[in-house]
Amino acid sequence: MAKTGLLIVSNPKHITKLLSDISKTVQNTLYIQLLSALSDPLGSFHANVFSAPPKFSRTIYSIYSQATQLCNNLDVRVLLSGLKSAVPQIKTLKPIDIVIFDKKYNQIEIDNFIKNKVPNIVLGHKILTVECCASEKIAPEPDNRDEGIYKHVCLGGTFDRLHTAHKLLLSDAILRASDKVTVGMTEENMIHSKILWELIQDIDTRIEKVNDFVTDVCPELTYDIMKISDPFGPAIVDPTMGMIMVSEETVRGGELINEIRRTKNLEELKIVAINFIEEPNPQPKEEHKVSSSNLRLRLLGTLIKPLKNKNIPNKPYVIGLTGGIASGKSGVATHLHNLGAAVIDCDKIAHRMYSRDGPSFQKVIDQFGNDIINFDGEIDRRMLGDKVFNKPVELKKLTDILWPEMAKEINRIIKILPNPIICVEAAVLCQAGWDQFCHEVWITLVPQRDAIQRLVTRNNLDEEQAKNRLESQPSNKEYVENANVIICPLWEVAYTKSQVEKAWGLLQHRLSK
Numbered sequence: 001m002a003k004t005g006l007l008i009v010s011n012p013k014h015i016t017k018l019l020s021d022i023s024k025t026v027q028n029t030l031y032i033q034l035l036s037a038l039s040d041p042l043g044s045f046h047a048n049v050f051s052a053p054p055k056f057s058r059t060i061y062s063i064y065s066q067a068t069q070l071c072n073n074l075d076v077r078v079l080l081s082g083l084k085s086a087v088p089q090i091k092t093l094k095p096i097d098i099v100i101f102d103k104k105y106n107q108i109e110i111d112n113f114i115k116n117k118v119p120n121i122v123l124g125h126k127i128l129t130v131e132c133c134a135s136e137k138i139a140p141e142p143d144n145r146d147e148g149i150y151k152h153v154c155l156g157g158t159f160d161r162l163h164t165a166h167k168l169l170l171s172d173a174i175l176r177a178s179d180k181v182t183v184g185m186t187e188e189n190m191i192h193s194k195i196l197w198e199l200i201q202d203i204d205t206r207i208e209k210v211n212d213f214v215t216d217v218c219p220e221l222t223y224d225i226m227k228i229s230d231p232f233g234p235a236i237v238d239p240t241m242g243m244i245m246v247s248e249e250t251v252r253g254g255e256l257i258n259e260i261r262r263t264k265n266l267e268e269l270k271i272v273a274i275n276f277i278e279e280p281n282p283q284p285k286e287e288h289k290v291s292s293s294n295l296r297l298r299l300l301g302t303l304i305k306p307l308k309n310k311n312i313p314n315k316p317y318v319i320g321l322t323g324g325i326a327s328g329k330s331g332v333a334t335h336l337h338n339l340g341a342a343v344i345d346c347d348k349i350a351h352r353m354y355s356r357d358g359p360s361f362q363k364v365i366d367q368f369g370n371d372i373i374n375f376d377g378e379i380d381r382r383m384l385g386d387k388v389f390n391k392p393v394e395l396k397k398l399t400d401i402l403w404p405e406m407a408k409e410i411n412r413i414i415k416i417l418p419n420p421i422i423c424v425e426a427a428v429l430c431q432a433g434w435d436q437f438c439h440e441v442w443i444t445l446v447p448q449r450d451a452i453q454r455l456v457t458r459n460n461l462d463e464e465q466a467k468n469r470l471e472s473q474p475s476n477k478e479y480v481e482n483a484n485v486i487i488c489p490l491w492e493v494a495y496t497k498s499q500v501e502k503a504w505g506l507l508q509h510r511l512s513k
């Protein structure tokens with residue numbers, strides 16, 4: 001299979017057939033160059049079949065929405081330079097391994113075209129012709145397209161895991177800009193309300209991906225891709241901006257920007273809204289439009305980080321299950337148990353360590369005093385909890401006593417359990433360094449506000465106490481950094497179970513290798 005393909009489209013109506021065929025031929029990136037149907041032979045390449053950029057908008061919408069349905073595994077990039085003005089050559093950042101035509105040309109035409117128009121092509125490249133008839137259906141065209149071209153166009157967003165709807169938004173902005181496009185990229189303070197925000201790519205990665213795309217599809221424009229920490233960015237102060245691209249659901253944001261511009265005697269921005277691209281195969285909890293949230297949801301249960309080689313025996317296979325307080329670890333452990341894993345509950349091991357006959361009983365009393373002893377001679381865990389939760393120094397004194405004994409006990413149990421897969425459930429597994437004896441780290445993740453709510457109802461704590469408990473633990477972001485697999489038990493039990501089953505199935509697949 002070729003890594004990077006260049007598809008030369010003489011008639012966009014062929015796209016459906018072309019994309020279905022090409023997804024079997026090209027592996028990573030597919031560039032699409034729209035070629036004028038009137039520009040035969042290929043030698044006179046420049047686009048003139050479409051008269052003005054708004055018409056390209058419809059074609060590009062159609063291509064990206066069909067790409068979503070037919071070859072979502074490919075990074076599809078519709079090249080825009082030739083659509084804005086005649087350009088002598090097709091420039092691409094990645095070298096082309098295969099050129100695909102949608103109609104037959106003779107060998108001399110093809111050779112000349114490749115030689116003159118495609119400078120970034122690999123030696124030994126392939127040529128493919130997919131002959132098409134013109135009757136394929138085209139995706140619905142967006143309505144109310146605006147006709148104007150503006151010197152400086154702006155847009156903003158999070159642009160997590162750049163997908164076809166982002167590409168469409170950026171492409172439309174590029175088509176409508178004569179000089180410059182400014183892209184405002186939301187900083188972390190603006191993303192906390194998003195679903196699974198902890199999985200959003202870091203801002204530098206997001207900027208890099210957007211920059212890579214825009215400079216690839218249209219290197220002629222100037223781009224300013226900047227971080228923004230409020231919903232307006234430079235759009236409320238920059239007098240050179242003339243237009244803002246928004247999505248259907250952020251039109252109100254554009255209007256707010258204009259309200260502020262009016263107060264500063266700045267000209268209002270033309271607001272152009274782009275239609276959503278429909279999600280062809282929405283799964284439970286997913287939106288019906290192409291979205292980054294859907295992509296993040298799809299990560300649940302999958303291996304999000306490669307496994308490290310650890311110097312531990314292959315068998316049994318140990319999953320370290322960790323996650324914040326009240327994040328649903330025990331529920332996930334139960335699902336794993338039902339699937340055949342043995343579960344070691346480290347909270348219970350800790351309790352055993354300082355039970356009256358346990359190895360740490362006296363040390364804990366010596367450290368925290370006789371007043372934590374109950375009427376039955378056992379340590380009162382609630383009292384001990386009050387002494388250590390949200391008091392990092394005190395908690396460390398307790399864990400310094402307990403963890404070494406617990407680690408010994410856990411490793412002893414791992415050795416004697418008959419199950420091929422063992423789950424070690426521990427709230428602060430990685431902080432204790434116990435990920436060292438686990439082959440994988442799985443985490444449970446729920447938003448902080450939900451964990452607080454669970455603690456209030458489940459543990460009978462008031463909100464202040466619940467917050468204190470949470471604060472004595474690592475943040476969700478820290479958990480995510482250590483995770484190989486993430487489960488989000490935020491919704492109904494059946495959905496959590498389906499995530500665990502997915503993760504289990506993928507684990508079996510990994511183990512079979």
Ligand SMILES: CC(=O)SCCNC(=O)CCNC(=O)[C@H](O)C(C)(C)COP(=O)(O)OP(=O)(O)OC[C@H]1O[C@@H](n2cnc3c(N)ncnc32)[C@H](O)[C@@H]1OP(=O)(O)O
Pocket residue numbers: 324325326327328329346347350351381382384385388389395398399402426427428429432434472473
């Ligand atoms: C490396 C590990 O993760 S081992 C498992 C965690 N245990 C320890 O670190 C031992 C120290 N902790 C303890 O001895 C007890 O938790 C006490 C005495 C502080 C409190 O006892 P209890 O009130 O009975 O609470 P319990 O042991 O059920 O723990 C309550 C929650 O705090 C979590 N927790 C316990 N210790 C810690 C800790 N050191 N850091 C962060 N969270 C902790 C528990 O995992 C549990 O989470 P969950 O509600 O999501 O299941």
